[in-house]
Amino acid sequence: MATIRIPKVLQAQTGGQPEVEAGGSNVGEVLRSLTAAHPDTEAQLFGEEGELNRYVNVYLNDEDVRVLSGLDTAVKDSDTVVILPAMAGG
Numbered sequence: 001m002a003t004i005r006i007p008k009v010l011q012a013q014t015g016g017q018p019e020v021e022a023g024g025s026n027v028g029e030v031l032r033s034l035t036a037a038h039p040d041t042e043a044q045l046f047g048e049e050g051e052l053n054r055y056v057n058v059y060l061n062d063e064d065v066r067v068l069s070g071l072d073t074a075v076k077d078s079d080t081v082v083i084l085p086a087m088a089g090g
Contacts, residue, residue, distance in 0.1 A: 002030050002075050005082045013040035028071030055086040
């Protein structure tokens with residue numbers, strides 16, 4: 001299982017856990033495993049069409065999945081998936 005690092009803003013939806021483990025062969029499956037175990041995270045991560053919300057950044061071992069293969073990026077059991085909400089300001 002891959003380790004998912006949960007940002008502080010989503011930890012209330014994961015029972016306060018800063019990290020959870022989730023199975024899947026790619027980033028999309030790992031994140032769907034997370035939302036199956038913690039349904040309140042789904043609206044934060046995915047849009048209506050099932051795509052990753054544009055204000056959520058996901059990294060696999062320090063690489064932005066958007067520059068890899070997106071949600072289809074392959075995941076190994078030893079990998080770490082990091083969820084980071086995008087920051088805006090001015």
